[in-house]
Amino acid sequence: MITVDEIKKNMPKLKRLSKFERQLEFAALITAFMSEKNIKPIIVGGLAVEIYTRNDYHTHDIDFVSDGWEYFDKLLIELGFTKIEREWYHTELEIAVEIPSNFLEGSEERVIELELPGGKSVYLISVEDIIIHRLEGIAFSTTYPKEDEDYEWAHRMFLIHKADIDFEYFHQQAKAAKVSDLIQEWQNSN
Numbered sequence: 001m002i003t004v005d006e007i008k009k010n011m012p013k014l015k016r017l018s019k020f021e022r023q024l025e026f027a028a029l030i031t032a033f034m035s036e037k038n039i040k041p042i043i044v045g046g047l048a049v050e051i052y053t054r055n056d057y058h059t060h061d062i063d064f065v066s067d068g069w070e071y072f073d074k075l076l077i078e079l080g081f082t083k084i085e086r087e088w089y090h091t092e093l094e095i096a097v098e099i100p101s102n103f104l105e106g107s108e109e110r111v112i113e114l115e116l117p118g119g120k121s122v123y124l125i126s127v128e129d130i131i132i133h134r135l136e137g138i139a140f141s142t143t144y145p146k147e148d149e150d151y152e153w154a155h156r157m158f159l160i161h162k163a164d165i166d167f168e169y170f171h172q173q174a175k176a177a178k179v180s181d182l183i184q185e186w187q188n189s190n
Contacts, residue, residue, distance in 0.1 A: 002032040004078055011079070014093055020055050023047055026095055027062050028120035033075065034068060041066035042104055042111055042123045048130045051114070052157045061087060061096035065104045065125075072099055105133055110169070127161045128170045135179040145182070158186050 007029045014022045027043060034041050043051070046059025066072070073083070076097060081088035087098040104111070106129025115121045125133075134154040138145045145151050158165070174180040 001036055002029065004033070004075065007033060007075075007079060011093065014095075019058070019094065020050060022093060023059075023062050023095060024051075024116060024122065025120070026093070027064075027122045028116050030064075030072075030075070030097075031122050032120060034066070034071065037068060037071055039066060039068040039071060040111075040123055041072075041099075042125055044104070044125045044130065044133070045098075045100070048125050049134070049153050049157065051124060052127050052130060052161065053153065054160070056156070057153055061098050064097065064099050065101050066099055067102045069099055069102065072097070105129065106173070107169070110166075127157055128165055128173060131157050132170075132173045132177050132179060135174075135182055136177040139177075139179045139182065151182070154182075155186060158183075 010025075010029060014025055017025060024047075027041075027047070031041055041064040043062065044065050045061075045063030046057065047062050049057045050059050064072075072088075076088040076090075077083065079090070080092070081090045081095075081097065086100070087096045089096045104125065106125055110126035110129065112124050112126065113121050114124050131154045134150040134157075135145075138148040138150045170183065171180065174183045
């Protein structure tokens with residue numbers, strides 16, 4: 001069990017870490033705190049891309065899909081975050097947190113628990129689902145999806161993790177999201 005005071009005590013140590021490590025460690029503290037309330041925050045969005053690209057991509061915030069918005073609001077305000085529109089921001093730590101939804105666009109069963117050095121852990125959207133999500137966001141919103149940076153990052157994640165991808169699930173999701181043609185091109189070129 002972790003308390004608000006214990007999180008506060010850990011916050012000065014976070015300042016010494018790189019932005020990526022700081023975000024991960026803070027996410028792990030939040031995950032530990034929320035687990036006491038039977039809430040499972042799942043990292044999605046840019047931080048998931050950063051994790052899956054091994055810190056090549058860089059994001060400015062931590063996006064969680066989670067229930068318990070009111071618990072997040074109370075906790076983050078208590079930790080010194082300021083609520084600005086849809087996200088909370090901590091000036092000293094330079095950490096922003098957003099909860100875009102309580103619904104995971106993907107499979108809950110495929111969420112992975114990523115253990116960090118020191119034994120803490122975070123929950124992370126599957127690589128298949130984050131790739132599909134990135135492609136879905138651009139496939140119909142831009143004239144040239146392949147020129148969009150989200151396409152590039154989705155392709156990089158595919159190349160890095162293709163040995164671990166469950167292609168049956170991946171193709172089902174790609175078909176449902178109407179991005180199968182993009183995925184098929186990647187497979188045909190490798």
